[in-house]
Amino acid sequence: MAVAADTSVTDSPPGRPPRRSSARSRETRAALLFISPWLIGFAVFTAYPVIYTGYLSLTDYDVINDPSFVGMENFRALLEDPKVALALQNTFIFAVLSVPTQLIVSFFLAVLLNRAGRASGFFRTAFFLPKMTPPVAIGILLLLLFNGQNGLINEALGWFGIDGPDWTTDPVWVKPGLVMMSLWTIGASVVILLAALRNVPQELYDAARVDGAGWWRQTTHVTIPMISGALFFILIVDTIAAFQSFTEAYTAFFGSGNTTYSNDAALFYAIYLFQQAFEFLHMGYASAMAWILFAIVLVVTLIQVRVTKRFVYYEGEQR
Amino acid sequence: MTTRTAVNRSKIAAGIACLGMALAGCAQGTDDEAADSSFDPNARLDGQLTVTGFGATDEIGRVRVEEAKKALGNVSVQLVEGELDIQQFLSSIAAGDPPEIVYADRNQIGTFASRGAILPLSDCIEGEEIDTGLFRESALDQVTFDEEIYGIPEFNVVQITQANANLLEEAGLSVEDVNGSDWQAVAAANQELARTEGGDLTVIGYDSKLPEFLPLWAKANGADMLSADGRTAQLDDPALIEALEFAVGIYDDQGGFSKVKAFRDSTDFFGEGNQFATGTLGAMPMEQWYVNVLNDVSPDAPMAFDTFRTPEGEPLAFASGSAWAIPKGSKNPEAACRFAKTMTMTESWVKAAEARVRDRGNDGGLFTGVLTGNTEADEQIRGMIDPTTEEKWNAGIEATYEANDHTFSFPANPAGEEFEAAWQDGVNRVLNGQQDPEEAMQQAQQEAQEALDQAWAEWDK
Numbered sequence: 001m002a003v004a005a006d007t008s009v010t011d012s013p014p015g016r017p018p019r020r021s022s023a024r025s026r027e028t029r030a031a032l033l034f035i036s037p038w039l040i041g042f043a044v045f046t047a048y049p050v051i052y053t054g055y056l057s058l059t060d061y062d063v064i065n066d067p068s069f070v071g072m073e074n075f076r077a078l079l080e081d082p083k084v085a086l087a088l089q090n091t092f093i094f095a096v097l098s099v100p101t102q103l104i105v106s107f108f109l110a111v112l113l114n115r116a117g118r119a120s121g122f123f124r125t126a127f128f129l130p131k132m133t134p135p136v137a138i139g140i141l142l143l144l145l146f147n148g149q150n151g152l153i154n155e156a157l158g159w160f161g162i163d164g165p166d167w168t169t170d171p172v173w174v175k176p177g178l179v180m181m182s183l184w185t186i187g188a189s190v191v192i193l194l195a196a197l198r199n200v201p202q203e204l205y206d207a208a209r210v211d212g213a214g215w216w217r218q219t220t221h222v223t224i225p226m227i228s229g230a231l232f233f234i235l236i237v238d239t240i241a242a243f244q245s246f247t248e249a250y251t252a253f254f255g256s257g258n259t260t261y262s263n264d265a266a267l268f269y270a271i272y273l274f275q276q277a278f279e280f281l282h283m284g285y286a287s288a289m290a291w292i293l294f295a296i297v298l299v300v301t302l303i304q305v306r307v308t309k310r311f312v313y314y315e316g317e318q319r
Numbered sequence: 320m321t322t323r324t325a326v327n328r329s330k331i332a333a334g335i336a337c338l339g340m341a342l343a344g345c346a347q348g349t350d351d352e353a354a355d356s357s358f359d360p361n362a363r364l365d366g367q368l369t370v371t372g373f374g375a376t377d378e379i380g381r382v383r384v385e386e387a388k389k390a391l392g393n394v395s396v397q398l399v400e401g402e403l404d405i406q407q408f409l410s411s412i413a414a415g416d417p418p419e420i421v422y423a424d425r426n427q428i429g430t431f432a433s434r435g436a437i438l439p440l441s442d443c444i445e446g447e448e449i450d451t452g453l454f455r456e457s458a459l460d461q462v463t464f465d466e467e468i469y470g471i472p473e474f475n476v477v478q479i480t481q482a483n484a485n486l487l488e489e490a491g492l493s494v495e496d497v498n499g500s501d502w503q504a505v506a507a508a509n510q511e512l513a514r515t516e517g518g519d520l521t522v523i524g525y526d527s528k529l530p531e532f533l534p535l536w537a538k539a540n541g542a543d544m545l546s547a548d549g550r551t552a553q554l555d556d557p558a559l560i561e562a563l564e565f566a567v568g569i570y571d572d573q574g575g576f577s578k579v580k581a582f583r584d585s586t587d588f589f590g591e592g593n594q595f596a597t598g599t600l601g602a603m604p605m606e607q608w609y610v611n612v613l614n615d616v617s618p619d620a621p622m623a624f625d626t627f628r629t630p631e632g633e634p635l636a637f638a639s640g641s642a643w644a645i646p647k648g649s650k651n652p653e654a655a656c657r658f659a660k661t662m663t664m665t666e667s668w669v670k671a672a673e674a675r676v677r678d679r680g681n682d683g684g685l686f687t688g689v690l691t692g693n694t695e696a697d698e699q700i701r702g703m704i705d706p707t708t709e710e711k712w713n714a715g716i717e718a719t720y721e722a723n724d725h726t727f728s729f730p731a732n733p734a735g736e737e738f739e740a741a742w743q744d745g746v747n748r749v750l751n752g753q754q755d756p757e758e759a760m761q762q763a764q765q766e767a768q769e770a771l772d773q774a775w776a777e778w779d780k
Contacts, residue, residue, distance in 0.1 A: 062409075062434050063406070063409040063410060063413055063434075064409050064412050064413050064434050064435060064436050064647075065434065065435065143584060147581050147584055147585050148577055148578070148580075148581035149519050149520065149578070149581040149582050149585060150581070150582075150585040151581075163518070166577035166578075166581060168580070168581070168584075169576065169577040169580055169581070169750070169751060170577060170751070170752075171751050171752070171753060260530045260531040260743050261530060261580070261747060261750075262743065262744060262747050263747065263751055264744070264747070264748060264751070264753065265751075275740070278405070278406050279736050279740070280734075280736055280737050280740075280770075281405075281409070281430070281434070
C-alpha cells in the first residue's frame with residue numbers, strides 16, 4: 001500500500017498535489033450532478049428529437065403509421081417544390097431587411113438610454129415591456145396597426161400627406177410591414193447594448209474629446225469598437241431568429257385571424273415547414289426541410305463569424 | 320380492392336359473431352378494434368369514455384351529453400373540451416393511448432380514415448341500429464370514405480343571403496337583387512350600394528366572401544370543384560374560373576379586395592357595431608349562425624334575408640359540420656358507438672332544443688332553430704319555432720331551413736387539407752393581384768391533383 005501511495009505521489013504532475021486533483025475531481029462530479037437535470041433534458045428533449053428528425057428526413061412518415069424509408073427522395077422533392085424556393089426567398093428578404101434594421105434601431109435606442117440619466121431605469125423598462133407581449137398578440141396587433149384604411153401607421157402617414165399602402169394585402173408591402181413590426185420586440189437587444197455601453201471606459205471618451213473628436217467620431221471610433229462583441233452577438237441571434245421567423249406572420253396571414261385569407265409574400269420557410277408537418281402530416285418532408293434550414297443557418301452564421309472576425313474586439317483578447 | 324373487400328367481409332362476419340355473443344349475454348367488449356367489439360343497443364356497458372374535442376358549453380351540448388350518459392349506464396364519461404388538436408390526436412394513436420371517441424370537423428374525416436386513424440363504423444351502425452337514412456345526404460357524403468362510413472355526422476352549417484333592408488330600400492333595391500339569382504343584378508346592386516369618401520370605402524356594397532365561399536359561387540355556376548369519388552380536382556373548370564372572375568369583380572368594382580378587406584377588418588363583426596347595424600354593408604352570403612349573433616347584439620338592425628340562389632333561382636348552400644369518430648385503438652368502442660348514437664338521435668336533439676326554447680324564453684331571446692344534420696330532428700325542431708316571430712327574423716329562419724334542404728358538400732378524400740389549401744391559395748393569389756383567375760386556378764389544379772394522386776396512391780397500395 002505504501003508503495004502504491006508513493007507511486008501515485010510520484011506520478012502527479014509537478015506542482016499539483018494529489019489533494020487538489022482529488023478536490024477538482026469531486027468538484028467536477030458535483031458540477032455534473034448539478035447540471036445533470038439540464039443535460040438529461042437536453043438529451044431527451046433536444047438532442048434525441050434532432051437526431052431522430054435526421055432519420056425521419058429519409059422516410060415517408062404521417063405520425064400514425066410507421067416511417068417507411070425513401071432515401072433522399074424528400075430532399076429531391078424539396079428541390080422541385082416551387083413553394084420551398086418561394087419560402088426561402090421570402091425568408092432571406094425578411095432577414096436582410098429586418099436584421100440590420102433591428103441592429104441599428106437597437107443601437108440608437110441604447111445610446112439614447114445611456115444618456116437618459118436618472119430616467120434611464122424607467123425608459124429601460126418601457127422599451128423592454130413590449131418584448132413581453134405574446135407573439136400571437138403581436139400578429140393580431142400588426143393587422144390593427146397596419147390596416148390599410150384605419151390603421152395607426154397609415155393615419156400617421158396621412159398627417160404628412162402620405163397615402164399609406166395596403167400593408168396587409170399588397171405583396172410588395174407585406175414584408176416591410178412585418179419588418180417594422182419586428183421592432184416591437186427589440187427591447188432585449190436594447191438592454192444588452194445598454195449594458196455593453198455602460199462598460200465602455202469613460203477615459204476613452206475623455207481622451208477622444210481631448211483629441212478633438214466629436215460625437216460621431218467618438219461613436220464610430222470608441223463606442224462601436226468597444227461594444228462590437230455585443231453587436232456581433234445580436235447580429236448572430238437576430239439572424240437565426242429571422243430565419244426561424246414564424247408566429248407573428250403565421251398569426252397575421254395564415255392563422256386564426258384569417259381563417260381562409262393568406263398571402264404568399266408572408267410564407268416564411270418555418271411556416272411552410274409547419275404546414276407540411278402539422279397540417280398536411282408530411283413529417284418526413286418537413287424533417288428534411290428542417291435539416292436544410294439548419295444547414296443554411298449554419299452556413300450563414302459561419303460566414304458572419306468569418307466576415308466580422310476582424311471587426312469584433314473583445315477586451316483582454318490576445319491577438 | 321379485393322383484399323379490402325375480403326377484410327370488410329371478415330369484419331362483418333366477426334361483427335355478426337360478436338353480436339351473437341352479445342345477445343347471449345356477454346355484450347361487454349374489451350378489445351380495441353371495432354371488428355372485435357360487440358355492438359348491441361341493449362348491452363350494459365361500463366368502463367371509461369374520454370371524449371375529445373367536444374365541450375358541452377351550451378344547452379344543446381349539455382342536454383345531449385346527459386342523455387348519452389343515461390344511455391351509457393355505468394360508463395364514466397370525461398369530456399376534454401376545446402377543438403380537436405390533430406397533432407395531439409394522431410400522436411396519441413401512435414402511442415397506443417387514444418381517447419375513446421373524438422369530435423372532428425367533417426372535412427377531416429377522409430384524412431383520418433385514409434391514414435387508419437379512425438375505425439370504419441359499419442359494425443357500430445349495424446349493431447347499435449343507427450338509422451343512417453335520417454342523416455342529411457351532404458353530411459353523410461363528408462364522412463363516407465371509399466364507400467365506408469367513418470363518422471356519425473351532426474350539425475349543419477349553411478349559407479344564406481343577409482342584407483341591410485334600409486340600404487336596399489334607399490337604393491330602390493330588394494333582397495332578390497342580391498340573392499345571387501341574377502349575377503348582373505348583384506353587380507349592379509353592388510355599385511349602387513357601395514359608398515366611398517376621400518378614396519376610402521365607407522359602405523361595402525356587396526361582399527362576395529372570398530376566398531371561403533368560392534365553392535358556393537362555383538357550384539351556383541355549375542362547377543364541382545372535386546369529382547364525386549374524391550379523386551379528381553376540377554379547379555380549372557371554365558365555369559369555376561368564370562365564377563371566380565365574377566366574385567373578384569365585385570371587389571374590383573369597389574376599389575379592389577384590399578380596400579374591402581381593410582374596411583371589413585376594422586369593423587366590430589360580433590358586436591353592436593357590426594356592419595349591418597352601422598349601415599356599412601349592403602349584403603353578403605353568410606353562415607346561418609350569424610342570424611343569432613345579429614339578433615343578440617343588434618335586434619333592431621334593419622335586416623333582410625333570403626337563401627343564396629343559383630342563376631336558375633334555386634336555393635343553394637355549401638354544407639359543413641362536425642362528426643363523431645372512433646379512433647383506432649379506442650379502448651371502449653362499444654361505449655363510443657352508443658355515445659355517438661345517442662348524441663345524434665332525434666329524441667336527444669329534440670330535448671336539447673326544448674331546453675334552448677326554455678332558456679331563450681327566460682332571457683327574452685329568439686329561438687331560431689337548430690340545424691342538426693338529422694332530417695327528422697330538423698323537422699321536429701322547426702315545428703318548435705314561434706310562428707309569431709318578428710317578420711325579418713322569421714325570414715332568416717325560413718331561409719336557413721330552405722338552404723338546409725338544398726346543400727352540397729365535398730366528398731371525403733385523403734388530402735382534404737392540401738386540396739383546400741390549393742384552391743384557397745389560388746383565390747388569394749388573385750385577390751392579392753399576383754395572378755389572374757385562370758393562371759391561379761391552373762396552378763391550384765396542379766397542386767391539388769398532385770396532392771390527391773399522392774394520397775390516393777398511399778391508400779390504394
